[in-house]
Amino acid sequence: MLQVGDRAPDIQVHTDAGEDFRLSRMKGKRVVLYFYPKADTPGCTVEACEFRDEIKAFGGKSATVIGVSPGKPAAQAKFKQKFDLPFTLLAPRLKPTAFTKRRTCTAGR
DSSP states (O other): OOOTTOOOOOOOEEEETOOEEEOOOOOOOOSEEEEOOSSHHHHHHHHHHHHHHHHHHHHHTTTEEEEEOOSSSHHHHHHHHHHHHOOOEOOOOSSSSGGGGGOOOOOOO
């Protein structure tokens, strides 16, 4: 289990565009990696739209926002398009433990 300040482990998944993504490629960059249980549900939509609405603040800090939710890339793409989300959504096949217990960690140091 990650603790506050831990480095995130490398993950390899598909993006909402169906492309391969490896977190290790973001090394040295500031990354906001947030997890949500299911695309296009009320709570997850509010959370994603809050990130969308504050995207300039993250960019001003040179941070890249990335959302992570189990499901198919096509479902993530539909969610992204529906709510005009300007950041990458990742679609792991398995439900990571991050969905069961929320923790804050530092990724991309």
